[in-house]
Amino acid sequence: MSPASHTPTGAHGNWLDYPDVRLVHTLAGAVIQLADLGTLSAFSLPYPAEAQRALDRTVLACLMRGVEEVPRSLPELLFWCHSRPLEDWPLDLPPDAFGPDDFLVDPEALVPTQLCHEWWIRGRDGGAAHFDREVVHTAMRLCRNASSPESYVAFRRLLVERPVLTGVERFETETDLYLAPVQELLDQCYAAVPVSYEYGGAYITCGRCLTLLTPLAGGGWWCERDRCRRRGAPPHGRTLYGAEAAGLLQLARPLRQFVTGPGRAEVELQARLTALGLQVQLWPGFDAYDLRISFPDGHVWAIDVKDWKHPGLLGRAAQPVRAEPPYDEACWVVPREQAEAHRDYLGTYRRNRLAVAGGLPLFTDDQLVTLAAARLGGARGPQLKDHSPRPQPPSKNGPDRA
Incomplete structure (x- = not known):
């Protein structure tokens, strides 16, 4: 450059x-x-x-x-x-x-x-670039109209935990009462799997992120999730062939990218925080934010998880976490592996964070778990503070590549 x-x-x-x-x-x-x-x-x-x-x-x-x-x-x-x-x-x-x-x-x-x-x-x-947000907002509206927050949680869990569906599994979702309000929407979320994913008559899912693996021309398999690939060769999950492969469906790529991917990180973070003894609610208030963490003394954190590769784009997308359900502190969180893959990920985010974000801090998931453990151990006062130094203008000696 x-x-x-x-x-x-x-x-x-x-x-x-x-x-x-x-x-x-x-x-x-x-x-x-x-x-x-x-x-x-x-x-x-x-x-x-x-x-x-x-x-x-x-x-x-x-x-x-x-x-x-x-x-x-x-x-x-x-x-x-x-x-x-x-x-x-x-x-x-x-x-x-x-x-x-x-x-x-x-x-x-x-x-x-x-x-x-x-x-x-x-x-x-135009609209195509915002397909994932339109789907999520439509699901919120349908579940609100049905007065069923449980239906919205079931919908989000389906997109996070089952990005690939066989024909039989898709039929099973049609009998799930919690998913009743969003049945027609699911037809827009899932599409037939292209033959480019097939090798030797079989389709294979990733054992980590659950999406379909892509066969490589020289042999081997490729996972579309950057964070997954950094963990090493993708482990094989389900192998689907014959009758199972007939009518195979997968989520549209924007949903896999911006719902399933971060959702996997959200579920993993929920499990780690729950193991500390905290009460953690996923997608409260029809997905006002991703995680609502309640401490024994009643203090509440609101967390949004962002599994983005590009910290500059993430900074420019930053905005305050919605105020309801109420909380005491809020922040965004990025998976540690994502942050480590980019030099100065957190600093690049801060330099590009717009004023409208109100100084919204960003931590890695490991940092957040450490802060939660410290608060459980007796630490008091605001914990989710942005401790970064004031951003400096780009160097006049040339670009500071990140």
Whole structure:
């Protein structure tokens, strides 16, 4: 990534002051569109409109910076997406935007990365980019109308714990009384599984995150969750073939990305806090926030869990935790593995956190468990405080890559 031609004023300079931020949104949208149409390894003219726009704008950005090597075709642009980390693209981007392993297309599986989906979802590409939020809000409305918070919890648990359903399992959900208010919505959440997940007549789920594994051309299997891959080779969960594979369904990718993924982290964190002896409620008040933690003295924490790869985007999405059900302190939490994979994850979040967030602190899950144990051990006073130093403007000596 070339040094910025200018530096926004102040520690919280607007990302949109950098000319190529919108281009990254366009690139991410093009990659997602192409992946929805088929494999990313074979396309012919005419290119889809979004992909052609991404190619044209990338070439223009390169030419404006005097770069001789430019992608001359869509296959070359896609080659850049899986062979060059975004920090090495000749683009004018914020200094803490990307790191050395930030690709739009995974180099092994040749599918859009979690980072690509995060940039797409944070873009301004219309309703499709907000599908996950529309589904969740519709579920809230339906369950409120039915006066059944239990139905909403059952719906969220289904999306977290069963991102893959056989035909028989989908039929079983139709007889679940708790899921009755959201039955029609489930038809929009689950879709038929593409044959790209099949190998040797079988489909295999990940034993950790429960989503389907993607078979690799050179052998082996790939899990779409970044946090899962950092734990090592994905363990095999269920092997589905024959009658079980017929009519196989999986959640739409935005739901797997922004509901199932964080939901796994939420359930894991709930278990760890419950083991300390705390009362922990999942998704209280129709998902006002993720975890409501009650201490023996009546003190309450409100927690939202965010399993995002990109801390800068997370900072720019930060907003205060909703006030009801009431609580005494609140924060956001990110899985430790996610934070460790990005240099200065928490610092990058803070530097990009907007004023509207009101200083909302971010901790890793390990840090939160440590703070909870300390409070149970007698610590008093506010615990969920942002102890970080004041953010500093980007260095004038060049970009501080994160």
